[in-house]
Amino acid sequence: xxxxxxxxxxxxxxxxxxxxxxxxxxxxxxxxxxxxxxxxxxxxxxxxxxxxxxxxxxxxxxxxxxxxxxxxxxxxxxxxxxxxxxxxxxxxxxxxxxxxxxxxxxxxxxxxxxxxxxxxxxxxxxxxxxxxxxxxxxxxxxxxxxxxxxxxxxxxxxxxxxxxxxxxxxxxxxxxxxxxxxxxxxxxxxxxxxxxxxxxxxxxxxxxxxxxxxxxxxxxxxxxxxxxxxxxxxxxxxxxxxxxxxxxxxxxxxxxxxxxxxxxxxxxxxxxxxxxxxxxxxxxxxxxxxxxxxxxxxxxxxxxxxxxxxxxxxxxxxxxxxxxxxxxxxxxxxxxxxxxxxxxxxxxxxxxxxxxxxxxxxxxxxxxxxxxxxxxxxxxxxxxxxxxxxxxxxxxxxxxxxxxxxxxxxxxxxxxxxxxxxxxxxxxxxxxxxxxxxxxxxxxxxxxxxxxxxxxxxxxxxxxxxxxxxxxxxxxxxxxxxxxxxxxxxxxxxxxxxxxxxxxxxxxxxxxxxxxxxxxxxxxxxxxxxxxxxxxxxxxxxxxxxxxxxxxxxxxxxxxxxxxxxxxxxxxxxxxxxxxxxxxxxxxxxxxxxxxxxxxxxxxxxxxxxxx
Ligand code: ATP
Ligand code: MG
Numbered sequence: 001x002x003x004x005x006x007x008x009x010x011x012x013x014x015x016x017x018x019x020x021x022x023x024x025x026x027x028x029x030x031x032x033x034x035x036x037x038x039x040x041x042x043x044x045x046x047x048x049x050x051x052x053x054x055x056x057x058x059x060x061x062x063x064x065x066x067x068x069x070x071x072x073x074x075x076x077x078x079x080x081x082x083x084x085x086x087x088x089x090x091x092x093x094x095x096x097x098x099x100x101x102x103x104x105x106x107x108x109x110x111x112x113x114x115x116x117x118x119x120x121x122x123x124x125x126x127x128x129x130x131x132x133x134x135x136x137x138x139x140x141x142x143x144x145x146x147x148x149x150x151x152x153x154x155x156x157x158x159x160x161x162x163x164x165x166x167x168x169x170x171x172x173x174x175x176x177x178x179x180x181x182x183x184x185x186x187x188x189x190x191x192x193x194x195x196x197x198x199x200x201x202x203x204x205x206x207x208x209x210x211x212x213x214x215x216x217x218x219x220x221x222x223x224x225x226x227x228x229x230x231x232x233x234x235x236x237x238x239x240x241x242x243x244x245x246x247x248x249x250x251x252x253x254x255x256x257x258x259x260x261x262x263x264x265x266x267x268x269x270x271x272x273x274x275x276x277x278x279x280x281x282x283x284x285x286x287x288x289x290x291x292x293x294x295x296x297x298x299x300x301x302x303x304x305x306x307x308x309x310x311x312x313x314x315x316x317x318x319x320x321x322x323x324x325x326x327x328x329x330x331x332x333x334x335x336x337x338x339x340x341x342x343x344x345x346x347x348x349x350x351x352x353x354x355x356x357x358x359x360x361x362x363x364x365x366x367x368x369x370x371x372x373x374x375x376x377x378x379x380x381x382x383x384x385x386x387x388x389x390x391x392x393x394x395x396x397x398x399x400x401x402x403x404x405x406x407x408x409x410x411x412x413x414x415x416x417x418x419x420x421x422x423x424x425x426x427x428x429x430x431x432x433x434x435x436x437x438x439x440x441x442x443x444x445x446x447x448x449x450x451x452x453x454x455x456x457x458x459x460x461x462x463x464x465x466x467x468x469x470x471x472x473x474x475x476x477x478x479x480x481x482x483x484x485x486x487x488x489x490x491x492x493x494x495x496x497x498x499x500x501x502x503x504x505x506x507x508x509x510x511x512x513x514x515x516x517x518x519x520x521x522x523x524x525x526x527x528x529x530x531x532x533x534x535x536x537x538x539x540x541x542x543x544x545x546x547x548x549x550x551x552x553x554x555x556x557x558x559x560x561x562x563x564x565x566x567x568x569x570x571x572x573x574x575x576x577x578x579x580x581x582x583x584x585x586x587x588x589x590x591x592x593x594x595x596x597x598x599x600x601x602x603x604x605x606x607x608x609x610x611x612x
Contacts, residue, residue: 009038009044010032010033010038010062011045011047012028012044012045012047012060012061012062013046013047013060013061013062014028014048014059014061015049015050015051015054015058015059015060015070016048016049016050016054016058016059017050017051017052017054019048019050020048020058025048026041028060029044029046032044032046032062035062053072054070054072054073055070055072056071056072057069057070057071057072057073057074058070059073061113064112064113064114064115064129065110065112065113066113067111068111081100082097082100084100085099112128112130112131112132112175113172113174114126114128114129114156114172114174114175115127115172115173116140116167116168116171116173117155117169118169119167120361121361122159122160122163122316122317123158123159123358123361123362124146124158124160124167124173125155125156125157125158126155126156126157126158126173127154127155129173129174129175131175132148132151132175133148133179134148134149134151135147135148135149136175136176136177136180137175137176137179137180138158138174138175138176139173139174139175139176140167140171141171141172141173142165142166142167142171144160144161144162145160145161145162146159146160146173146318147161147180147318147322148175149358149362150363157362157363159317159318159321159358159362160316160318161195161196161316162316163316179213179214180213180214180215181211181212181213181329182196182197182211183197183208183209183211184197184208184209184210184212184329184330184333185207185333186209187206187207187208188206188307188330189277189304189306189307190303190304190306190307191206191307191308192294192307192308192309192310193206193307193308193309194310194311195310195311195315195319195322195323195326196319196322200310209333212330212333213329214322214325214326215325215381216328216332216385218381218384218385219385219387219393222390223390223392223393224247224387224388225388225389225390225391225395226388226451226454227245227248227451227452227454227455228245228246228388228454228455229245229246229340229388229397229455230244230245230246230452230455230456231248231267231276231399232274233267233270234270234512234513234514235263235266235513236518236522237440237444237505237507238263238427238440238442239456239518240463240464240467240518241442241444241447241449241464241468242425242442242448242449243452243453243456243460244401244425244455245399245451245452245454245455245456246276246340246388246397246455247387247388247398247399248399248400248424248425248451248455249383249386249399249401249402249424250399250423251401251402251403251404251419251420251425251426252264252402252403252426252429253403253404253405253416253419253420253426253429254405254406254428254429254431254441255405255408255409255429255430255431257434258429258430258431258434258441259429259434259440259441260346260347260403260405260429261289261293261346261403263401263427263429263440264344264401264403265280265293265297266510266512267344268280268297268302268342268344269302269510271305271342272301275339275340276339276340276341276342277305277306277340277342278302278307278341278342278343278344279306279308279309279327279330279331279342279344280293280306280308280309280344280346281309281310281323281324281327281343281345281346282309282311282312282346283311283320283323283324283345283347283348283350283351283354284312284313284315284320284347284350284351284353284354285313285346285350286312286313287313287314290308290310293308294308296510300510307327307330309323309326309327310323311323313350317355318354318358320350320351320354321354321355321358323351324348324351324382325382327343327345328343328382328385328386328398331343331385331398332385332398334396335389335394335397335398336393336394337394337396338394338395338396340396340397340399341396341397341399342398342399343386343399343401344400344401344402344403345382345400345401345403346403347403347405348403348404348415348419349404349416350405352371352375352378352379352415355372355378356372359371360372368414369413369414371414371415375414375415375418376422379402379415379418380418380422383400383402383423384422386398386400400423402419402423404416404419409430409431411428424450424451425450426447426448427442427447428442428443428447429443430443430446438502438505438506439506440505440506440507442505444472445475457564458565458566459515459516459519459560459563460515460518460519462565463518463519463526463566467525467526470498470501471501473494473498474497474498474501474502477491477495477498478495478498481495493528496531497525497528497531499531500525500530500531500538501525501530503530503537503538503539504521504525504530504539504542506539515560515561515564516560517546519560519566520545520546520556520557520560520574521545521546523571523574523578524542524545524578527575529541529545529581529582532582533582535587545581548577548581548584549581552577552580553577556570556573556574556577
């Protein structure tokens with residue numbers, strides 16, 4: 001955009017260290033006349049200002065166009081060239097410098113320079129940047145970076161990735177022609193980084209392989225394949241009833257302090273040795289919470305295969321807004337190399353709030369709950385990037401565990417319903433259960449996994465067969481029978497079994513269970529081993545049972561892990577071993593009638609077709 005005076009004049013500012021000679025000045029006028037069609041050099045108004053800061057040469061400003069022939073500009077260009085070369089050639093300094101110098105071309109390019117109209121709350125409006133694109137990185141004169149978010153008729157709105165500091169009305173800014181992105185490489189494993197990929201753990205520079213835009217289109221239908229491999233969480237309540245497959249998106253939803261983060265962290269810990277890369281994204285969280293989480297991952301040796309990407313509550317809203325997209329770009333880098341990746345977004349409620357802040361400041365119109373109209377798209381375009389790629393593309397996958405915090409268990413609020421409809425299922429955590437000590441506090445009735453069943457191992461599917469129905473029956477019966485005391489024996493049995501099964505689903509933090517251990521526990525519970533052991537608490541009995549199998553029947557565990565199926569003869573042997581175990585843990589006196597019938601219960605043989 002040139003600045004015209006009258007109908008066909010042009011006004012320009014020439015910055016220089018020494019004033020140009022009259023001949024040079026005339027050359028400038030001719031150049032301006034030709035470029036801006038002033039209709040003759042007499043219509044060119046050229047102001048000359050001596051500016052020693054540019055070190056030498058000239059800078060010509062015409063409206064929002066800038067022509068930089070200054071020494072300072074050359075220095076900057078050379079710095080960029082060196083930087084580019086360093087990104088390309090990792091390691092050796094000398095060859096890198098040689099290529100940088102040989103490839104360096106002085107460019108007296110015309111660039112577009114905008115001026116800031118308003119600045120505040122991490123948002124700026126800029127006038128004069130007519131050729132920037134949505135999502136382009138813009139660079140202010142003091143080195144602060146921003147990203148274009150709104151393109152309007154005569155100005156653009158941008159978000160800042162830094163505290164605005166010295167940016168104010170009149171600050172100058174240029175587009176760099178690149179969309180926002182983060183550097184990615186294998187060197188990120190084990191690191192804690194911010195939303196722009198800069199290290200935050202004091203561990204020094206991270207060498208980058210490439211630079212990936214933070215917003216990428218999701219893989220298309222042809223590029224995908226169905227979910228078929230399990231992503232084991234190691235949590236019995238989830239793996240048995242709400243199995244997650246690699247490439248799936250399973251929402252973890254619940255009120256505050258119901259163990260949402262704990263489930264995600266336990267899942268990360270359980271990926272040890274399973275050839276899966278984990279990325280934990282903290283969005284708008286307290287720095288202290290993130291620090292303790294990183295400590296926990298380090299202590300358990302999980303940092304070796306993990307990356308933690310952090311935007312704390314103290315970070316400006318724009319950084320919180322881009323954090324999950326950056327994390328996904330990093331995940332995609334690994335996925336396209338054929339790796340399986342698990343990504344946790346903790347949490348997307350805060351992400352939506354950060355986006356609402358930005359949108360309101362940018363002047364977009366608020367809708368339901370004051371969120372902008374495109375808040376659904378905010379999360380759908382993020383979560384659609386999780387996929388299992390086809391074999392042709394290497395077969396890598398991204399499994400997403402987004403987290404949503406509800407208020408008072410209300411899953412029908414705006415953001416929760418949106419994310420529920422985007423994901424392939426949800427694990428609903430309930431405060432009541434949590435306070436009753438039922439932890440993890442998974443609500444069996446409201447949780448679901450829509451595609452994971454296809455990825456569940458055959459053994460687990462068979463062992464967990466009727467667990468959900470049993471528990472549903474138990475819950476119904478429990479409410480019914482709360483006030484009555486005289487129950488018939490079959491109802492009593494059902495209640496007892498359900499209670500034991502609920503108890504069985506309790507699991508302390510940081511104690512993931514292997515598939516075989518889960519299957520053994522489920523088979524034992526199905527055949528009333530735990531409910532019949534009145535002298536032993538269920539969890540204690542379960543611990544003993546698993547230890548017993550590891551010590552006395554390692555062959556059965558090995559076979560389960562190997563074949564991942566539960567053939568009838570294997571089940572038979574497991575049940576025989578259960579009987580053996582039950583006999584070994586009978587109370588000393590052995591005369592307690594209740595206990596002595598436990599394993600010889602005739603109903604068991606009848607209930608169990610495999611044994612009949
Ligand atoms: P916030 O809403 O603050 O993010 P959250 O829902 O992520 O909370 P967590 O931080 O995971 O919840 O857990 C809350 C507390 O509950 C923690 O102190 C954690 O140790 C405890 N907790 C979570 N799961 C279990 C469990 N299975 N057994 C015992 N304690 C647990
Ligand atoms: Mg949490």
